[in-house]
Amino acid sequence: MNQASHCFAFEHDFIGSWRCIPLCVRRKLDLIGxxxxxxxxxxxxxxxRQQLVDWPDEHQQLNALRDHLRDCTSSMADGMAKNLPPACSEPWQQPNRIPAELIDAAxxxxxxxxxxxxxxxxxLERFALCKLARPGHDHHNLPAAFSEVLG
Known part of the structure; x- marks a missing residue:
């Protein structure tokens, strides 16, 4: 699977129309902060939007993505996209430790x-499960995600 642009079957209701930000793009956004x-x-x-879905996730391309999105959003009504700390040692980046909240959700x-x-x-699969299982999130896609990712 090409995790840079992979969309899950449970995201099918907005694939193509891109009315929501797909998880593959949300992962890239977390990686670039x-x-x-x-x-x-x-x-x-x-x-x-399709370009962002297809954007590669290698380090150099991610740096270019950050600059590209800042440029694209600088004149928007909501202002430029805000900087966050780039993802580092997040639970979804650690294949050797399952987050407790995900164990509970499972x-x-x-x-x-x-x-x-x-x-x-x-x-990307770990990212999807962590994002969908986090507290306060609408968990309606979580059963489908577990089925697709672990099935």
Whole structure:
């Protein structure tokens, strides 16, 4: 799987229309430390959104993505996309340790998630599960995510 541009089946309701920011783009935003609001995303053209989905995730290309998004958003009504600390040692970046909140979420869903299964997931899959299981998030896609990623 090309995790830079992979969209999950559970995201199918907005793939192509790109009315929401897909997880592959959200991962890139976390990696570059940039907060792109949904309003920013929706102000971009369909072609621009597709370009962000397809954007490679190698280090040099991610640096270019940060600059590109700052340029694209600088004149938008919501102002330039805000800087955040780039993701570093986030739970989804650690294949050897399952986050406690994800273990709890899996148990509540009746899903078996062990260290072996977690370590076999790629970074985007771990990212998706962590984002969908975090406290305060609408968990309606979590069962489908567990099924797709672990199935």
């Amino acid at each position: 940039l907060k792109l609001k949904l309003n920013h995303w929706l102000a971009l053209s369909q072609e621009q 148990q509540k869903q009746g899903v078996e998630l062990d260290a072996n299964a977690w370590s076999k997931l790629d970074e």
